[in-house]
Amino acid sequence: MRDIVQFCDDTSWDATGDGALTHDVESVIEHGGILCFPRLRFELSDDEVRLLDASVADGKAKNISLRGAGDGVRGANPAHADALRRMIQRYRAQATTLAERLFPHYRGHLKPGNPSYRPVAVEGRVTSWRKDDTRLHVDSFPSNPMRGRRLLRVFHNLNPQGQPRSWRVGEPFEDFARRFLPAIPRPLPGSAAVLQALHITKSRRSAYDHYMLQLHDRVKADTTYQREAPQQAVDFAPGTTWVVYSDQVLHAAMGGQFMMEQTFYLDPSDLLSPASAPLAVLQQLLGRPLL
Numbered sequence: 137m138r139d140i141v142q143f144c145d146d147t148s149w150d151a152t153g154d155g156a157l158t159h160d161v162e163s164v165i166e167h168g169g170i171l172c173f174p175r176l177r178f179e180l181s182d183d184e185v186r187l188l189d190a191s192v193a194d195g196k197a198k199n200i201s202l203r204g205a206g207d208g209v210r211g212a213n214p215a216h217a218d219a220l221r222r223m224i225q226r227y228r229a230q231a232t233t234l235a236e237r238l239f240p241h242y243r244g245h246l247k248p249g250n251p252s253y254r255p256v257a258v259e260g261r262v263t264s265w266r267k268d269d270t271r272l273h274v275d276s277f278p279s280n281p282m283r284g285r286r287l288l289r290v291f292h293n294l295n296p297q298g299q300p301r302s303w304r305v306g307e308p309f310e311d312f313a314r315r316f317l318p319a320i321p322r323p324l325p326g327s328a329a330v331l332q333a334l335h336i337t338k339s340r341r342s343a344y345d346h347y348m349l350q351l352h353d354r355v356k357a358d359t360t361y362q363r364e365a366p367q368q369a370v371d372f373a374p375g376t377t378w379v380v381y382s383d384q385v386l387h388a389a390m391g392g393q394f395m396m397e398q399t400f401y402l403d404p405s406d407l408l409s410p411a412s413a414p415l416a417v418l419q420q421l422l423g424r425p426l427l
Contacts, residue, residue: 140305140385141170141370149176149230151237162241162408165288168308168385170370171238176377178230178292178396184223188296188394190255192216198261199397200224201252224251224396231290231398238379245406246288249399257393258302269389271356272306272367274414275382276348281341284415284427286402287383293372294394300371301395306386307366310417313351315361317421320350344415344426348383355386362388384414 142164148155158171165171180188193200197211202224209217209224228251236243258270265271275287293301306312323346331337355361367386372378380387404413419426 139368140168141172144171144173145175146173147175147177149237150233156237158238160238160240162239165239165379165381166407166409166412168381168412170305170385171379172370172372173377173379174373174375176234176292177375178227178294178377180223180294183219185296187216187219187223187253188255188294190257190393192220193255198256199252199254201250202228203250220253224253227251227253227292227396228398231396232400234377235288235290235379235400241408242288242400242402242406245402247401249401251398252396254395254397255393258389258391265356266353268356271362272304272365272386272388273352273356274309274312274348274384274386276345276352278349279337281337281339281345282348282383282401283339283342284344284404284413286381286404286407286413288379288400288402289382290377290379290398290400291372292377292396293374293392294396295374295392296394298374299392300373301376301392302390303370303372304367304388304390305370306388309384309386309414310421311366312355312386313414313417313421316351316354317347317418320347320354322346342427344418347418347422347426348414 144158146155146157161171192213194211194213200211200220202221203210207221207225209221212220232248235246323343328341332340404410404415407413410416415426
């Protein structure tokens, strides 16, 4: 199996100074690569170091995130909400600066999603198989149809005890899709309208979303595939930043605690190579449009 991780020596988030080494790497990430920056640190202030504690979460969700135009804090212990908001806002700003430097072709097209901080350990988390992120999967959201939009994610490991964020990454998206697509039926006529009318989905689900959700669920449910499919282990040490299209790269989070994350949405037409997008791959394999 090819090594999909490309290591970069950058030490600067923005384009200034000698630490801004990597530019114009759209083709790497669009074709299923992971950009890894072992020396690109998100530095915490002395006041923020105290937020490296699972008790800053409210105990109901695995993530603390900012929502809406007012950056409301969701998932946080109220006593720490203001400090968490400031830290997450700062991470969003630095992740945005990095993405615009790495991918100049995307400037003006990236749409930021909700940034998050994940203080809860991966190990020992009790959940259903469908929500079990220790199983290989591509990201797809049941209630939030993407309609082909890409999911570009910038992660950072903040762990203060030297624990890596441990991932497994799988085979190329097209190979994975070829394995599972033949068993997936077409969406039922009218089902997308019903789901939207019942407010199960926030907008109309497309055929693309139907197939991506089925791929997400079927690969997680297939324990033989999880065990025997081509895959490799990747450890992201503390102080490491990494960037990936999580709708394209099969991944599983096996261990770690204290991670920052910023998602960006991008229309497939704004890619450097639109034919590399999961939408284009699925349409080619199925022989019909999915939007």
